[in-house]
Amino acid sequence: xxxxxxxxxxxxxxxxxxxxxxxxxxxxxxxxxxxxxxxxxxxxxxxxxxxxxxxxxxxxxxxxxxxxxxxxxxxxxxxxxxxxxxxxxxxxxxxxxxxxxxxxxxxxxxxxxxxxxxxxxxxxxxxxxxxxxxxxxxxxxxxxxxxxxxxxxxxxxxxxxxxxxxxxxxxxxxxxxxxxxxxxxxxxxxxxxxxxxxxxxxxxxxxxxxxxxxxxxxxxxxxxxxxxxxxxxxxxxxxxxxxxxxxxxxxxxxxxxxxxxxxxxxxxxxxxxxxxxxxxxxxxxxxxxxxxxxxxxxxxxxxxxxxxxxxxxxxxxxxxxxxxxxxxxxxxxxxxxxxxxxxxxxxxxxxxxxxxxxxxxxxxxxxxxxxxxxxxxxxxxxxxxxxxxxxxxxxxxxx
Numbered sequence: 001x002x003x004x005x006x007x008x009x010x011x012x013x014x015x016x017x018x019x020x021x022x023x024x025x026x027x028x029x030x031x032x033x034x035x036x037x038x039x040x041x042x043x044x045x046x047x048x049x050x051x052x053x054x055x056x057x058x059x060x061x062x063x064x065x066x067x068x069x070x071x072x073x074x075x076x077x078x079x080x081x082x083x084x085x086x087x088x089x090x091x092x093x094x095x096x097x098x099x100x101x102x103x104x105x106x107x108x109x110x111x112x113x114x115x116x117x118x119x120x121x122x123x124x125x126x127x128x129x130x131x132x133x134x135x136x137x138x139x140x141x142x143x144x145x146x147x148x149x150x151x152x153x154x155x156x157x158x159x160x161x162x163x164x165x166x167x168x169x170x171x172x173x174x175x176x177x178x179x180x181x182x183x184x185x186x187x188x189x190x191x192x193x194x195x196x197x198x199x200x201x202x203x204x205x206x207x208x209x210x211x212x213x214x215x216x217x218x219x220x221x222x223x224x225x226x227x228x229x230x231x232x233x234x235x236x237x238x239x240x241x242x243x244x245x246x247x248x249x250x251x252x253x254x255x256x257x258x259x260x261x262x263x264x265x266x267x268x269x270x271x272x273x274x275x276x277x278x279x280x281x282x283x284x285x286x287x288x289x290x291x292x293x294x295x296x297x298x299x300x301x302x303x304x305x306x307x308x309x310x311x312x313x314x315x316x317x318x319x320x321x322x323x324x325x326x327x328x329x330x331x332x333x334x335x336x337x338x339x340x341x342x343x344x345x346x347x348x349x350x351x352x353x354x355x356x357x358x359x360x361x362x363x364x365x366x367x368x369x370x371x372x373x374x375x376x377x378x379x380x381x382x383x384x385x386x387x388x389x390x391x392x393x394x395x396x397x398x399x
Contacts, residue, residue: 009066010057011264014049014090015275016072017298018042020109023132024143024214025172027206029277029296030073042082044302049274050089052294052305056272057093060282064095067261068102074130076110084118091122101260103128103168108155109146116162125165126259128199129155132172134186141176141220143210152186156193166257169195173232174203176211176220180231187235191242196257200235201250202228248330249376266330267338268323276301287316287343287397316343316397321390324351325383328362333370343397350393354385 015029022032057065068090078086087104094102103126104119111129119127133139134152159167169190173183187198203222205212214220223231236246244252248266251259264271273280273294280292295301295308314322320343327334339347347368348355355362361375361382375382 009264009269010060010062011067011069011261011269011271012053012057012065012090012094013261013271013273013275013278013280014053014068014070014075014086015273015278015294016070016075016078016086016105017045017276018072018077019074020077020107020146021144023145024211025175025203025205025209027209028073031298033077037077037079037082039079039081041298042079043085045275045298046078046082046086046089048302048305049086050093052274053090053093053272055306056274056280060270060272062095064097064099066100067264068094068099069261070102070104070124071128072105074107074110075104076106076115080114080118083115087118087122087124094123099123099125101126103259103261105130106155107147108151109148111155111158113158113162116158120164126167127159127163127165128168128170128197129159129190129195130170131186131190132170133175133178133182134189135178135182138175138177138182142172153189156189160193166196167194168197168199168259170199170201171235172201172203173235174223174228176215176222178223178231179227180234183231184234184238187238191239191244196244197251197253197259198239198244199251200232202232246331246373246376249379263330266326267335268319268326274305283319283342284313287319289314289319289322317390317395319343320345320350320397321387324386328369328371328375328379328382331365331370331376332367333365334368336368339368345395345397350395351386351389354382354389357385358382 017030018033018037019030020034022030102124104124105128107130131152132144134149136149139147171183171187205215211220215222239252243254246252247258270282271280276294276298277296278294282290284290290311291314292309292311300308323339324334334347336347355369361372361378362369363372371379
């Protein structure tokens with residue numbers, strides 16, 4: 001892989017591929033390890049990640065990271081020794097300046113006071129807690145065998161007592177057996193415990209997952225569309241009343257508590273990714289994007305994290321559509337001046353017909369086209385037209 005100097009601030013994503021148990025709906029690369037992860041395997045993973053991070057940071061010319069996100073999998077599923085080495089090692093690689101935002105994902109069953117102290121002492125200032133729902137029947141039906149309501153309540157109490165940073169709570173709408181009451185009951189608990197950010201995702205049935213197989217075979221039924229809509233509407237009402245505002249398709253926050261790291265993705269910024277299956281993206285001066293992908297195999301990654309990774313170049317034409325697509329996921333919309341700087345063409349020149357065709361979905365934002373509330377929910381309708389308009393365009397990057 002070539003050296004890629006980032007044109008702007010650089011972020012780091014770290015993928016931890018271990019979980020206590022694999023959830024039936026999950027298609028991310030992760031390995032179920034129960035309560036006991038082989039220490040040699042965990043140490044080998046940490047050593048590979050830290051070495052890979054150092055190499056990629058040197059190649060990018062970065063003196064530090066603007067944001068760091070440690071996700072998975074379940075980072076807190078690591079044994080304490082490996083967890084400490086990973087977090088402290090990343091702190092040593094992050095440069096002399098404090099990281100603007102450093103997030104770490106956690107699951108209730110593997111979060112404890114000791115790991116929260118490790119995070120706080122290393123400079124981590126944001127925890128993302130995977131709750132999904134707080135009803136035991138719903139969790140069991142979703143194949144989330146390692147987490148219970150009791151675990152979730154204990155984790156919320158821990159965070160309230162031990163954590164001085166920000167925290168986010170993740171939920172999924174549309175799980176089998178879920179009702180509006182079960183979803184919103186957990187949501188209220190999380191907000192009362194101090195969650196300043198909530199991610200509320202719609203369940204996506206990935207074809208290869210056990211849950212998708214159970215639904216196809218008729219062994220499991222999902223809530224109907226009306227129930228889903230009622231649950232989401234009630235959840236949004238509760239969050240709005242509490243002061244959280246929707247700022248992205250699936251994300252809500254108090255003002256100032258939006259995820260800076262995820263905004264790097266939505267604004268088509270640059271980041272490096274380390275850990276099995278992680279991806280990275282660096283914007284290049286000609287408008288193209290260098291997209292890297294780490295091996296989706298733990299043993300292969302540990303043996304050679306750099307050599308087992310691949311890279312592809314996303315051409316400026318495709319990168320321009322991605323820039324539009326990602327920007328339109330947020331209420332702020334697309335940064336039109338930055339679009340023009342990167343691609344040498346105005347966004348109205350490429351997508352103006354589609355923008356004019358959907359005044360109910362797209363409005364003029366402070367920086368460029370932005371979605372209405374309805375536009376966030378019907379984004380694909382607008383994007384399909386944009387893709388067709390781009391295909392008909394005579395624009396040739398660099399001409």
